[in-house]
Ligand code: PRP
């Protein structure tokens with residue numbers, strides 16, 4: 001593998017426009033407000049920050065920190081919950097928010113855990129729906145962008161903890177693969 005370069009996939013304007021639309025959808029769906037958004041750290045931090053500011057009804061936020069075993073040799077399908085939700089979700093309108101859906105393990109498994117706690121409603125939001133390597137079925141209620149493949153960084157998404165803090169979304173490309 002050669003040197004990786006970042007190519008802009010969705011710039012700040014495109015992201016802002018999609019996030020604003022999702023915020024409007026949520027505001028319309030819950031006119032009574034009092035929505036609880038639960039962001040999955042670390043990846044969702046930037047999407048959450050922008051999303052809550054585009055929701056015009058009252059909402060509250062909480063965060064969880066989850067890491068999934070992605071090593072192909074470990075097909076346990078288990079999540080490591082490093083920080084669980086701190087607020088009560090019982091009888092609340094809850095939206096679980098992540099930056100990207102890849103295999104689907106994180107959202108599908110944590111959704112099951114949240115449902116045990118009897119929210120009134122539970123919806124799923126992700127900025128990027130990456131469909132090419134799906135293993136667990138995930139039904140997104142709110143989705144920013146759909147892509148098939150590619151290693152995506154920026155806007156909260158990292159490659160080995162790098163590149164989370166950029167305002168745009170980039171795809172990492174191997175220079176060698178573009179030879180000729
Ligand atoms: C990434 C991403 C999603 C998850 C998606 O998080 O932020 O939460 O993977 O992958 P999946 O659909 O295959 O489960 P990661 O566990 O890398 O941690 P991070 O958010 O701290 O970067």
Ligand code: MG
Nearest residue numbers: 040041042043
């Ligand atoms: Mg994550």
